Amino acid sequence: MNRIDALIAEHCPDGVEWTPLGKVASFQRGKRLVRSQLDQSSGFPVYQNSMTPLGFYHKTNVEAGTAFVIAAGAAGEIGYSNVDFWAADDVFFCPKPSGINQKYLYHFLLMKRSEISSQVRRASIPRLSKIVIERLSIPIPCPKNQKHSLDIQAEIVKVLDTFTELEAKLEAELKAELKARRQQYKYYRDALLTFDKRTDSASQPASQPASQPASQPASQPASQPASQPASQPASQPASQPASQPASQPASQPASQPAIIRWMMLNEIGKFIRGRRFTKADYVGNGINAIHYGDIYTQYGVWADKVVAQVNPEMANTLRYAQPGDVVVTDVGETVEDVGKAVAWLGDEKVAIHDHCYAFRHGMNPKFVAYYMQTTAFIAEKAKYVMRTKVKTLLIDGFSKVRIPVPPREEQDRIVAILDKFDTLTQSLAEGLPREIDLRKKQYEYYRNLLLNFPKPTAQPIQEPPHG
Template sequence: MSHLGYMEKLLDGVEVEWRALGSVLVRTKGTNITAGRMKVLHKEHAPLKIFAGGKTVAFVEFKDIPEKDVNRKPSIIVKSRGVIGFEYYSKPFSHKNEMWSYHSINNDINIKYVYYYLKTKESYFQGLASRMQMPQIATPDTDKLPIPIPPISVQAEIVRILDTFTELTAELTAELTARQQQYEYYRDELLTFEEGEVEWKTLGEVSQYSKERIGYEQLNEKNYVGVNNLLQDKAGKENSSHVPTKGNSTKYQENDILIGNIRPYLKKIWQADCTGGTNGDVLVIHITDEAVLPRYLYQILADDSFFNYNMQYAKGAKMPRGDKAKIMEYKIPIPPLDEQQRIVSILDKFDALTTSLTEGLPREIALRQQQYEYYRDLLLSFPKPEVVAHD
């Protein structure tokens, strides 16, 4: 698709009408229900979905909600408080009464087309909401929004194209979930040893915390690692937005293992591929035993068992911090080097497939999402009107 050629062909010279959203769609109210009541009524496979703020939902029986509050038409649900956004839903639903939804009874309006257009306006509405003490928008904010209305055939074609991208992303996400489950299965299988089957040592017997220092002049955004640029859920690190401008930092070397020591449940861990520096909020573990491969030790410490152990002894309620002495007491199974290498080769393949941002499924999903957003913005960028009809 070329930027202009495809749009011109799709529109085929037909003018686009702009109208206020509230004048072309039917706005519906929700139901009087609390978050507590939603929890009580929730049943895993019940047929009626109830939306609340953010990602909170409940599934209930039809008898649990007044029939007048059940919406059975494909609709756009407006998340109007807290996290502002729009969601499309085509099955029976209701929502808390501080929210609202829209559906179409106009044969010239494809409701899913309007949904895709509204997704391009989420940042606009989030900006409106941020002016309030509790971020929120009101019904006039959406009712008055001008929306472009091309011919129904054009709306349908735009929906078809964008649905293709969203379906592909959903398939890739489902594939990623399956691979993550498979990865966890193999982690458990490969890293579970019986007593007596292999030698066990404490982490302190095979490694030590870094005792070396490095000057600020040797550091930059790529090799300085603070707890803030270590990524959650074992996703490695990103470049730092802060680099020391004086003094010395804790030095790390290639193959050392860096672990975020604040809020261990965030599972921040990275194996160094260079020399650099860090601070007291990040532990630098340096192997001292040649019977342990650095990558094998990384895989042991990147396991949920280690993070659960770390949290068990962490100190502090609001901002728990790992106990450095207890961490060094963590027990490490040490099979022969060739078995360590075999384990590493298997787990590294799953790592690349399920967590890598430069290869594997996460990268593929990110690319598809970027592609979807590009074409969504391209397909829905109509010339702005001078006057908007309000009916």
């Protein structure tokens, strides 16, 4: 900042001139290409109606180091390319602006993005007129000395590029941290839920888990004392290297029984399929409902509230999950997605979609939902997925998958530990966008500070002297 102030003070006795962009930069529209002319992997990127290249072309019509504006579709988006590219007919660009650094122009247009977007014509295809860009007033330092002007612009660009790089680096580091924490959580979850397959339901009575009431409060696990030895991993500081868990011995807690029963899901409980409803049935105040799509986008391991309600007149045609049931989807985009489970811990029953099953059982519902996330369970589940365009769970085979059935107190203890990890991971996931947003606002602050030169004020009109 001091360097820029010094340059302006030394070389700009007349200060900074604000001038319409159209007077110093001649914007052109690109040339149309059709998809059949494009390659999908090699050549020069082709920008059409978004910041994602439409494809690649063997020729270029714009040099590297040029700013551009999308004129239709994602109209108002600002771009800058470090490589030669092809600008299609929905792109405005300025080949060689007179006395303006292209990167300086790019940062200026970013500063004006809100103003530009407000002038986009909102039709079936949003469009931006070139005149909107040309009418923008841009600050030109030392307008009478192009060399000094470009030197000052270059210094401003250097500062803003540094902020941009720091922001990108921080964003990458935050995302890497979140990924590492998720891997750490996955490691401990799989370790806690790994049991020796030494017996099955045929050699041990299966009455213990089934005798537990499904309505037992799901909050019970949280009441376990945090001082138990197995809960120690959750108390590790977030700054601990995420790679450490891999070096930890996968020893089981000392209190864990040596022998754990493994039972088929259909021996532990039963699956109840939901009934169809559509989003056209949604109302503002109706019957609580879980749509299978929301399980992927709105819910985690458990839920006690819903994001949708359906028409009360449908009450007798619906099927419901009871508190303590685990709701499982039977379709998904990938093998891992299909069969995603959420433990329903609400106070009342909830309607479920016909692409969902309510698994009614006597175990800790969170334990079941957590176990269905493990690597071992997903591998077993994959044997019973029909691999078409939309992956479908074959419920008859799925119901024969075996899961461990430790004593209820052990289920509760494990759930208490995993709840802490889940809370920590969710906290990081929610905090990441806020931190990134703060850094973007910091960049915008300095960008505006550097580019918002004072504008000359109009001189008052003096009254002619009275004779």
